Amino acid sequence: MIANKFVSNPSLDEMPRVADVVIIGGGPAGTAALWAIERAAPGTKTVLIEKSDRLGAGSSLASLENFRTCWPAVCLAKQMRRSVDVFRNADEYLGEGATHSIALKQRGYLFCAFNQAQADLLKADVRRLHEIGLNHIEFLDANEVAYRFGWVGSQVIAAKYDPIAGWLDSNALIYKFAQNAHSAQILLGIQEVEITVDHDCVIGVTTPNGFIATSKVVIATGASARKVGRTAGVDLPIVLRPRQSFTTGWRHVEFPEDGPMVIGAAPYPHVRPEAQAGAIFGWEYTWHNKHVGPEYGTNLAHDAMIDPLYPPISLKDPRFPSMVLALLARQFGHKEGQGFGDTRYLRGISHNIGYYVYRDESIAYYVDEQGEKHPYMSERSLIDVHPQVNGLYLSVAHAGHGIMSAPAAGEILASKVLGQSLAEPEYADFGFEATWVDYDEGVL
Numbered sequence: 001m002i003a004n005k006f007v008s009n010p011s012l013d014e015m016p017r018v019a020d021v022v023i024i025g026g027g028p029a030g031t032a033a034l035w036a037i038e039r040a041a042p043g044t045k046t047v048l049i050e051k052s053d054r055l056g057a058g059s060s061l062a063s064l065e066n067f068r069t070c071w072p073a074v075c076l077a078k079q080m081r082r083s084v085d086v087f088r089n090a091d092e093y094l095g096e097g098a099t100h101s102i103a104l105k106q107r108g109y110l111f112c113a114f115n116q117a118q119a120d121l122l123k124a125d126v127r128r129l130h131e132i133g134l135n136h137i138e139f140l141d142a143n144e145v146a147y148r149f150g151w152v153g154s155q156v157i158a159a160k161y162d163p164i165a166g167w168l169d170s171n172a173l174i175y176k177f178a179q180n181a182h183s184a185q186i187l188l189g190i191q192e193v194e195i196t197v198d199h200d201c202v203i204g205v206t207t208p209n210g211f212i213a214t215s216k217v218v219i220a221t222g223a224s225a226r227k228v229g230r231t232a233g234v235d236l237p238i239v240l241r242p243r244q245s246f247t248t249g250w251r252h253v254e255f256p257e258d259g260p261m262v263i264g265a266a267p268y269p270h271v272r273p274e275a276q277a278g279a280i281f282g283w284e285y286t287w288h289n290k291h292v293g294p295e296y297g298t299n300l301a302h303d304a305m306i307d308p309l310y311p312p313i314s315l316k317d318p319r320f321p322s323m324v325l326a327l328l329a330r331q332f333g334h335k336e337g338q339g340f341g342d343t344r345y346l347r348g349i350s351h352n353i354g355y356y357v358y359r360d361e362s363i364a365y366y367v368d369e370q371g372e373k374h375p376y377m378s379e380r381s382l383i384d385v386h387p388q389v390n391g392l393y394l395s396v397a398h399a400g401h402g403i404m405s406a407p408a409a410g411e412i413l414a415s416k417v418l419g420q421s422l423a424e425p426e427y428a429d430f431g432f433e434a435t436w437v438d439y440d441e442g443v444l
């Protein structure tokens, strides 16, 4: 067995010449694939290539690091259940000490309703979730919310509660995946990669540091996946939407340290405690592409980008933190100076941005009775072999849940790469051919 090895900007001598599988991209998707291949076929010679000088240098840096189990589409529900199982048994799956490192906090997700229509929607959600076996998800009426979470205030008249949900340290998770892929070599700081294809078959990966011969390559480069795909002569069917988050060093005293992730009503601002005294906020607000030129392929039809702008800092909306706080204050009935209306939240903010990567309209649509196609914003990632190039695999389009779904996403990818059957039949829904599945649409 080769010792697990990290090499930064390797010399020609340090470069592996051959590999069974090369994975490009060292975020949650790529490192989970590395880990899962090792578990499914120990000793497989894998090489992971990361552009940055560290792993997890993409969207995970801006993420809230949350996970939840309440997914109404069966494939997603199964993917998250399996992944949470890995998180909860981290020492077993990710090596001794992993439980401590990933610092799992299962404090729940509380989706709040402020009027009867919203309460009815949450009740219908819970009904659907129970139908597919997620019986741990609870509908809480006003009394129950007041009893368990009285500090949210009397504006909240009902809630949906996922008690298994929570958050973890995503950077530690990524490194645990990598460290536990015992046969892997990890190459950091590789600035350019090209997938070399001959007669529609992958034959290797070319980098400025040297060539690696391989018949199997996995693209797991998040928002840069299209660019890497083009080197193999294919145009990957994904689009990008910038998403923001911010962390504060302060939190109003009523919001307890052991409180859950709290999600407001539409347009769904959300917040959870961070560290001892702070909080982390998000809001998937509709992004307008006015700041980005056509060279990034912005397209009004799907309000998304084709190629990423790096670094994405210029896409940050400086009003974002105050807008999220104002939304939360309004929904929870906090006046100026109270709760989310307290300006202390705005001091010392760390404002972050990254991309959500989605399937594009060519692989996420439903067909109506007249045979007309209707694109929709699918939550399903794309984990499959490419239909046109033998040996080219993808683990992309992990939208806003690529951390919470990483273990199962890695296992699905490993099954495809190793030619093994899928652990769950519904995992086929992450393939190219599944253009639509029930209940797979824009959920937080």
Ligand SMILES: Cc1cc2nc3c(=O)[nH]c(=O)nc-3n(C[C@H](O)[C@H](O)[C@H](O)COP(=O)(O)OP(=O)(O)OC[C@H]3O[C@@H](n4cnc5c(N)ncnc54)[C@H](O)[C@@H]3O)c2cc1C
Residues within 6 Å of the ligand: 024, 025, 026, 027, 028, 029, 030, 049, 050, 051, 052, 054, 055, 056, 057, 058, 059, 060, 061, 062, 063, 064, 065, 066, 067, 190, 191, 192, 193, 220, 221, 222, 223, 224, 228, 243, 244, 245, 282, 352, 353, 354, 355, 356, 395, 396, 397, 398, 399, 400, 401, 402, 403, 404, 405
């Ligand atoms: C604001 C925000 C909040 C979020 N909150 C959550 C959350 O609470 N929970 C959750 O599960 N998910 C969340 N996400 C989503 C999550 O971060 C992504 O789904 C996840 O990071 C996708 O993983 P990935 O490995 O596909 O891509 P990335 O994380 O983007 O990683 C891609 C990696 O590939 C590398 N790379 C890029 N190009 C190349 C190249 N040419 N060669 C080699 N390497 C390359 C990058 O440096 C990077 O390390 C959030 C995202 C954002 C932006």
